[in-house]
Structure formats: C-alpha cells, structure tokens
Amino acid sequence: MDFPLLNEVQETSELCEIHGIAKVKLKDFEPFCMECQKEKRDYMEQERVKEMFERNHRRKTIETLKLDSIVGDSKLWDADFKNYIPDNEESERALALTRKFAYEYLDREKKFNTIFSGVPGVGKSHLAMSMLKAINEHFDPYGSCLFISVNDLMRLIKDSFNNPQSKYTEMNMVRLLSKVDVLVLDDLGSESSFKRDNREAGEYIQQVLFGVLNARQRTIITTNLNSEELEAIYNPKIVSRIYKGVENHIIKFTEATKDKRSKIKF
Template identity: 60%
Template sequence: MIKYTNQIKKRRTSKVLAKDSIITDSGLKDATFDNFEVDNDEQKQALHIAKQSAYQYLNKDNQFNTLLTGAPGRGKSHLALSMLKAVNNTSEKPQSCLFVSVDELFRRIKDSFNYSDNKYSEGNMVRLLTNVDLLVLDDLGSEASMNRDKSASDFVQKILFGILNARSRTIITTNLNAMELEAMYNPKLVSRMEKGVQGHLIKFTERTKDKRLVDF
C-alpha cells in the first residue's frame, strides 16, 4: 500500500516534468546547469541568477517569477529547463515541475476543439498549468508572431491571464523586451508576468552571441 501511494505521489510530482512537458526542441532535453556554455561575464551572471533562483524555488513558500529575455539562441530555454530539473531532482519535498512551449501549447489546444475528450483541451491544460508547483512558459510571444499587428489574440490573452493570475511561481522565457511585451499583451497580464521578478531577471544582450549559428 505504501509503495502504491508513493508511485501515485511521484506521478503527481517528480514525474510530471517528463510525462506532461511540451518540449519542441529535442536538443534541449539534455540541458543542465553543468552543460550550459559560459563564454563571457553576461552568461556567467545569467547562470548565477538561474542557480540562485532554482535554489530559492526549492522552498515552496518562496513566491516569485523569473524572467529570461533576449534574442533567440542565447540559452534562455536551456537555463529555464535546467532550473526545473534542479528543483525536480533535489527538492526535499517533491514538487510538480512542467516545461511548456507556449506556441505549441496553443497549437494543441486549438487542435483539440473538435475532440471533446482530447487531453490538450483548454480546460485540461489550464488546470495543469495552474496547479503545478513550478512552471516554465517557454518562448512567450511566439504564439502571436503570425498576427499582422503583432499583438496576442483575446483567446491567447484570456488563457495566459487565467494561468498567471492564479500562479506565483513561474519561469518565463521570451525574445521580447519590456516595451514589446507591453505592446503585445494587456497591461494586467504583463503585471502578472512581472510578479516578483526583481532580482530574478536574466537579460541577454548583443554581448552574447547566438549559440545556434554555424560558421560556413
């Protein structure tokens, strides 16, 4: 009975990261703090803040968001997933951790519209993302990239607001700066994104080069 109870507890906590995450970049799955490449002071500082934030997230009473910004290919998603793994693997009290690509999340929700029993229905996903102990929303803003006016749709904003309004521990990665976030999203939603980010902001500038670029 105890063994069965422990298995149920793991499915609801430490196994959530592997079971329910939506990771579209297969090369990201092996990301850890140990294999994050540090070539300059900016990356060194980013790694330090990420490790410090992950350590603080080990205590569920610590409630704050972490925001990672900067151009694509700088390592934002790598650090975000590394933070989740650190918490998932070392938290004394098991925590449910989840990594979700925002663009793919909304693709799957929209694909579920014609199937009432689809696991990716709006209701199911909002409940899952709301209730996990620590959540990564990866590449926020990509879901609105196809809109002509570059603003997020009312549908997207309603779901994101419902999730973030109910949360107090979320890690967000985005290619957008503060002005672009404010132009794309409702001020109330931006306010929820920025809850407690003081001291937990990781910003990559032009000093850090795109890690995905290949010389040819």
C-alpha cells in the same frame, strides 16, 4: 462458503515462538502459525497500498516534468547546468543567477517569477530547463515542475477543438499549468504572431495565459521580447501577473552573447 483445504489442516504439538499457539500443518508444507501468516498477509497488503500511494504521488509530483511537459525542441531534454558553456561575462552571470534562483525556488514560501529575456539563440531555454531539472530533483518533499512551450501549447489546445477526447483541452491545460509548483513558459510572445505589422496577441491566447498566470505565484518565463514589447502585445492584467515578484529576478541577454545555434552561410 466451503473451503475444502481447511479440512486438511492439522494442528501440531509445535508452538509458535511469537504467539505461543500451536502451529498447523497442511499436506506436505512445513508447520506454520496461522497468526503469523495473517500478519504477513496484512503486512504485504499494507506494503502494496504504500507502493501504489508512492507511485501515484510520484506521478503527480516529480514525474510531472517528464510526462506532462510540452517541449518544442526535444534536444532541450539534454540541457543541464553542466553542459551550459558560458562564453562571456554576461552568460557567466546568467548561469550564476540561474543557479541562485533555482535554490530560492526550493523554499516553497518564496513567491516570485523569473524572466529570461533577450535575443534568440543565447541559451535562455537551456538555462530555464536546467533550472527546472535542478528544482525537480532537489524538492523535499517532492514537488511538481512543468516545462511548456507556449507556441506548442496553443497549437495543441486549438487542435483539441475538433477532438473533445484530447487531454490538451483548454480546461485540462489551464488546470495543470495552474497547480504545478514551478512552471516554465518558454518563448512567451512567439505564439502571438510572427508578423512584424501585427504583434498583438489574439484574445483567445490572452484568455488562456491570463487563466494560468492569474492562478500562479512561481513561474519562469523565457522571451525574446523586452518589457516595452510585452506591454504592447499583452493586456495590462497579463503583464501585471508576469511581473509578480520579478524584481531582482530578471536575466537579460544582449547582443554581447552570440547565438549558440549553428549558422548556415551562403
């Protein structure tokens, strides 16, 4: 292959201070060392590769939370520990425990699930998101965290039945939810039924949840249900996996904590 510019390169009497070889001159450019230029190109290529690796690594870890989460209520993205306002002893204890559990999850060797349970509207999802944000920010090295609204997850998976190109296929979602370091399953139980006369979760829903929970050791679950209701809705194998290492990691709200959502009065 012919490079005409090479014919215009002229050797000079000036030596490179680093390599001790003669610098060359090309047209009106300042004399330069060919070896220095080669090293500079090699360094820039190495930096480009490192940047690509870092970008890819961040996408698979710290950026997973923002890019892959399925959050039913977009206001939850504003949730953090600073703007959770306890209004009684129960919610103060919940905040303290949530901070404690978040710190424990930073130790990758600790395998346990956390359950937030109790009446709706008391801030379970707020605390779970706050917990996940803190873990995601302080993981060292980077880790992957994911917040998933269970009801929205099942809707998206079902929508994918008619769209094979959807990224929300059962296979893709079970794989994603299974491999992240810490996962929040938000509002577990709401996906089963809104009817009081039939609360048992469908077989397909249970299949998906089992596929996820069976592969996991570190999951945070929020639910409006108590243990008896969970056991009535789900197969014992799923319940067993929900309870993995959950001892001393249960945050339960009662009616002592008021619904923080606005009320409409007539």
